[in-house]
Amino acid sequence: MTNSLPPEYYQLLEEIQAVDFVLVELTLYLDTHPDDEKALDQFNQYAAYSKQIKKNFSAKFGPLMQGDVNSRGRWDWGSGPWPWQV
Secondary structure, eight states: OOOOSOHHHHHHHHHHHHHHHHHHHHHHHHHHOTTOHHHHHHHHHHHHHHHHHHHHHHHHHOOSSGGGTTTTSSOOTTTSOOGGGO
């Protein structure tokens, strides 16, 4: 496959991965510190940010997950590159 994706594709994908990593770490922390309000606030902020950047990615480049399939008003699940093609 020829590398025909714009740099923004990779930048957004990397940002999504980084934010989701933070969410996993905060989840693990909150499992053992459920009363830490600051950590819970951080989790909520990152969760909202994750949702927003995934929505932006899906609108520009197609769906990341099945729930995003109709984000551009058409069935485009198979139109983007698969993870192993990036």
